[in-house]
Amino acid sequence: MYRSCTTQPYKWFTDELQDIRTGRHRVLATHVLVFVTKVRHKVFGDRHPSRIEQIMGDVCADFQAELVEFNGQSNHVHLRVNHPPKTAMARPVNSLKGVSSRQLRQEFPDLLRHNYQANKPWSRSYFAGSMDGTPLNAVKQHIQQQNHPA
Template sequence: MHVPQERTTRHSHYNLNYHFVFTPKYRRHLFHGAVREKLMQVFRETCLMRDWIVLGMEVMPDHAHIFVSVPPKWAPSDVAKILKGVSARRILKEFPGLRGGEGSGHLWTPSFYVGSAGNISAGVIERYIQEQRKHQVDDDA
């Protein structure tokens, strides 16, 4: 696993890391063997094509975790939509048997979990911002 660190684009410095959890439709146990390996490969390739860095990933039989660092131009909802959409198309194409039965034609539930993480806790940021105001007041005096 990579350690999250600050990255740079032409217009920004950032450390935006998102933990996503996706579950298959009806929480089916789909991700074993070749299907699991293919899903991990698709996630890696999808991220690589967009300059997203995979910091961690685990695929369980009934859900998938991916921890990624993304540039600020990408909203978390767009990242989720792309990861789920690309993986669903490629997995269902390669493993058409997954289409049958419940949830036919759909790999993922419409919902997902996302949490953000960086190197600094929310409390540290709040204290830093409060201290900035105190320094401004002192400078104005």
């Protein structure tokens, strides 16, 4: 369906998706990221999620991105990130995983007792998706339903 809007060409799009941000020459959506632990081992306990969230929030700020929401379980984390289109998504993802891995190993030396092979918490793979057409409430609900590790 074609919609005409001369003053704000993306207004109809942003009205429908509600979580789209616009700038002078860009339109961008929130990204959903999922990082899993190596071999899906249950690595994280009660004390880890808040520190991981803090580390990842700092890394996002370094990339002029915003960590909107964070949650996870003992073997994976979910992030909702507003990311500017200045850099490819792979760059902040590599930093998020690398910096968090390094800081977690320094602060919690016993954290990786399950993963003796590489001494790294994260799998090399990750999921990154934009919220194109997915209702924001559905994504929020899914992330919030992830239980913190027990």
